[in-house]
Ligand SMILES: NC(=O)C1=CN([C@@H]2O[C@H](COP(=O)(O)OP(=O)(O)OC[C@H]3O[C@@H](n4cnc5c(N)ncnc54)[C@H](OP(=O)(O)O)[C@@H]3O)[C@@H](O)[C@H]2O)C=CC1
């Protein structure tokens with residue numbers, strides 16, 4: 001495989017030395033190590049900037065796709081490898097220098113850390129903890145959208161944990177800040193590594209509001225809109241069949257995050273719980 005990569009880089013006039021910038025992202029069932037290498041095709045300042053993207057696509061008989069867009073097509077194993085690759089390669093790119101000495105840092109072979117040769121400080125890749133919460137009032141769930149989301153897409157509330165905060169406090173604060181609601185109960189669901197915008201550890205929970213306390217006050221500095229959605233509306237959106245919703249005098253199909261996003265799993269879990277609780281005893 002290294003030979004194939006050397007020959008590919010050679011075709012584009014690149015030195016095989018760049019392979020040393022690769023990072024270990026996993027291993028196959030047959031114990032073959034998998035590495036990722038950033039060819040820097042999108043960066044004008046990169047040392048690989050001379051590699052023309054269209055020619056590389058022709059050579060590899062494929063096309064480069066933005067990772068966020070690929071989310072709609074990938075399976076969970078490929079996405080997990082690509083998420084690790086994206087997060088780790090970006091971390092190395094952003095930690096080229098020691099923040100104490102200003103000297104260049106050096107990557108270890110696997111790419112699991114960088115060391116400053118002058119003062120021996122070790123830098124490890126970091127993930128920011130982010131809480132993601134699906135709030136329910138018993139029969140409806142609360143979904144919100146930011147202006148940067150694709151039209152009509154609503155997701156669960158999310159936010160970065162502040163320093164010194166536990167997960168429970170971060171959840172209660174984020175929900176209060178973004179929609180002005182007070183939570184009654186919390187239940188952990190699952191977690192996910194998420195490489196956007198940098199490496200985050202998404203911690204997903206279900207939450208319920210105090211009975212009768214359902215009035216939303218949308219914080220328009222953080223969100224474009226937030227609303228309660230019924231079980232039927234969410235089921236229809238999960239099937240990809242709308243319904244249409246009114247948004248800034250325009251109608252857009254109401255849609256939910258892609259299957260690989262933990263928000264999708266939280267929403268699906270909520271729908272299943274609702275269906276079970278409505279069954280006759
Ligand atoms: N996988 C999934 O299913 C989902 C993932 N997400 C992810 O969750 C993340 C957080 O959601 P979001 O609602 O944006 O968060 P927040 O509600 O915390 O709002 C984002 C703001 O928080 C501040 N902030 C605090 N700490 C950080 C940090 N470590 N990195 C970046 N910004 C920070 C920034 O404010 P300032 O600019 O004022 O400094 C930023 O603009 C997003 O990155 C998103 O990709 C969200 C929904 C679903």
Ligand SMILES: [Mg+2]
Pocket residue numbers: 157158159178222
């Ligand atoms: Mg938020």
